[in-house]
Amino acid sequence: MKTLNILTIALFMLCGFHTLQAQTETNDEEEGLSLNNSTIDDQFEYVLKKSGDFRGLDGKMYESVKRSNLLTLKAHTKDTLETIRKNLADTQTIVNTQAEEITNLKTNLSNTQETLDATNKEKNNITLFGMPMSKSSYNVLMWSVIGGLLALLLLFIYKFRNSNAVTKEAKKNLAEIEEEFDEHRRTALEREQKVRRQLQDEINKQKGS
Numbered sequence: 001m002k003t004l005n006i007l008t009i010a011l012f013m014l015c016g017f018h019t020l021q022a023q024t025e026t027n028d029e030e031e032g033l034s035l036n037n038s039t040i041d042d043q044f045e046y047v048l049k050k051s052g053d054f055r056g057l058d059g060k061m062y063e064s065v066k067r068s069n070l071l072t073l074k075a076h077t078k079d080t081l082e083t084i085r086k087n088l089a090d091t092q093t094i095v096n097t098q099a100e101e102i103t104n105l106k107t108n109l110s111n112t113q114e115t116l117d118a119t120n121k122e123k124n125n126i127t128l129f130g131m132p133m134s135k136s137s138y139n140v141l142m143w144s145v146i147g148g149l150l151a152l153l154l155l156f157i158y159k160f161r162n163s164n165a166v167t168k169e170a171k172k173n174l175a176e177i178e179e180e181f182d183e184h185r186r187t188a189l190e191r192e193q194k195v196r197r198q199l200q201d202e203i204n205k206q207k208g209s
Helices: 002-030 040-050 067-124 135-208
Strands: 052-055 061-064 125-128 131-134
Touching: 040 067, 131 135
Parallel strands: none
Antiparallel strands: 052 061, 125 131
16 A cells, blocks of 8 residues: 555656656747757757756766757757758858859959950051051141142232233233334334335436436
8 A cells, every 4th residue: 555655656757757848848949949840959958958967976066968959959959060061051052153154244344344345446547558556646746738739729829919910911921022023013114114215206216317
C-alpha cells in the first residue's frame, strides 16, 4: 500500500513536471524563443534558458544543457552558416557580374567617346585639296580668297574705267586730230588750187605777150 502511494505521488509529480515544461515551452514560444521558428540568437537564448544548475562533486555549481538541444542548435547553426555562405557566394557572383558589366559599360563608353570625338573632329574639319583643315582655318581661307577676288574685281573695274576714260580721251584727241588734218588738207588743197590758178594765169600771160 505504501509502495502504491509512492508510485501515485511520483506519477502526479511526473505529470506536473511535463505540464510545467509544456507551459514553459508555450511561454517561451510566446516570447519568441524556440529551436525551430526563431533566429540563432533566440535559439541560443532558448538553450541557455533551458539549461539547469547542478552541483558537481567538487562542490562547484555547473550548468547542464540537453544534448538534443545542442544537436538541434548545431544543425540549425550549420544550416544558417551554409545559407549565409550560399548567399555570400551568390552575392559575390552578382558583384562579379556587375563588375564585368561595369567594365564593359566603361569600355563601350570609352569607344563611344572616341567615336564621338572622331565624329566631332571630322565634322569640324574639312578636306581641301587632300589636306585636312579645321573649319575656322577653312573659313579664314575662303574669306581671304573672296576678299582677294573682290579686291581684284575692284581693281579691274577701276582699270577698266580708267582705260575707258583714256580710250575716250584718245578717241576725242584722234577725232580732233582727224578734224585738224581734214582742215589742213582742205587748206592745203585750196592753197594748191590757188597756186595752180596763179600759175595758169602766169602761163596765159606769157603766151599773150
